[in-house]
Amino acid sequence: MPTFNQIRAFLSQKTIGIAGAGGLGSNCAESLLRCGAGKLIIADYDRVSDANLNRQFYFHDQIGEKKVEALRDNLLRINPFASLQMHFAKVTPENIELLFSTCDVVVEAFDVAYEKMMLIDEMSTQLPHIPVVAASGLAGWGEAEKLKVLKCGNLVICGDESSEVSDECPPLAPKVRIVSNLQADVVLEILLSEFK
Amino acid sequence: MKILLNNRTEEFTADRLSVQEIMNLKSFAFKMVVVRLNDKNIKKDEYSTTCVKDGDDLKIIHLVSGG
Numbered sequence: 001m002p003t004f005n006q007i008r009a010f011l012s013q014k015t016i017g018i019a020g021a022g023g024l025g026s027n028c029a030e031s032l033l034r035c036g037a038g039k040l041i042i043a044d045y046d047r048v049s050d051a052n053l054n055r056q057f058y059f060h061d062q063i064g065e066k067k068v069e070a071l072r073d074n075l076l077r078i079n080p081f082a083s084l085q086m087h088f089a090k091v092t093p094e095n096i097e098l099l100f101s102t103c104d105v106v107v108e109a110f111d112v113a114y115e116k117m118m119l120i121d122e123m124s125t126q127l128p129h130i131p132v133v134a135a136s137g138l139a140g141w142g143e144a145e146k147l148k149v150l151k152c153g154n155l156v157i158c159g160d161e162s163s164e165v166s167d168e169c170p171p172l173a174p175k176v177r178i179v180s181n182l183q184a185d186v187v188l189e190i191l192l193s194e195f196k
Numbered sequence: 197m198k199i200l201l202n203n204r205t206e207e208f209t210a211d212r213l214s215v216q217e218i219m220n221l222k223s224f225a226f227k228m229v230v231v232r233l234n235d236k237n238i239k240k241d242e243y244s245t246t247c248v249k250d251g252d253d254l255k256i257i258h259l260v261s262g263g
Binding site for chain 1: 227228230232235236237239255257258259260261262263
């Protein structure tokens with residue numbers, strides 16, 4: 001097993017894409033940066049709102065800011081030397097290649113199922129050699145034993161595959177952060193599998 | 197034929213079935229799914245034209261909103 005310094009040195013050479021900076025993306029970015037990820041490329045078109053603070057890596061005084069800018073500020077407080085490429089943009093089939101073609105792995109961190117589907121489909125068509133770590137099923141609370149990591153080639157899906165977000169089943173910090181950290185852990189597993 | 201469906205062995209009387217036929221037989225009625233046949237991504241418009249045969253590894257994964 002490598003030491004943390006060896007892990008950090010190895011990961012510092014890697015580029016990780018994160019599509020979305022909400023509950024999954026902001027928390028996943030935090031963990032990956034703490035592990036020493038060299039470069040993060042993060043795209044999101046939303047702004048921080050009061051309703052986000054129950055699970056996302058933002059603070060009350062950031063309400064109204066662009067998520068990518070608020071997240072950059074927060075990540076730089078962890079590591080002021082981090083290499084962060086933030087894009088205030090909606091990820092579309094047209095810009096996926098431009099955004100993520102230099103990545104070693106891409107994290108799907110969207111909210112809506114059809115956007116998750118779009119990213120998985122487009123990545124498998126446009127950038128099939130880059131592994132994708134997606135999430136499905138992280139709403140509510142309890143039954144954490146149902147959370148799993150499903151591997152299908154270079155696509156890995158984390159979550160319980162069933163709990164859908166609704167007014168009666170809101171996304172809450174514990175499970176959202178468990179799943180976003182499952183994603184971060186899978187990213188480490190993928191990247192560190194090359195560690196020699 | 198015998199296939200691996202979501203990591204479980206499943207047996208069908210037919211020798212070949214399309215992805216769509218398997219989804220109908222197994223009552224996969226979810227609107228949003230990711231389909232991987234032998235780890236290759238299968239898009240929605242390919243479900244009825246993609247053939248599954250003996251020994252194949254098919255995964256049908258439900259995508260739900262939340263993030």
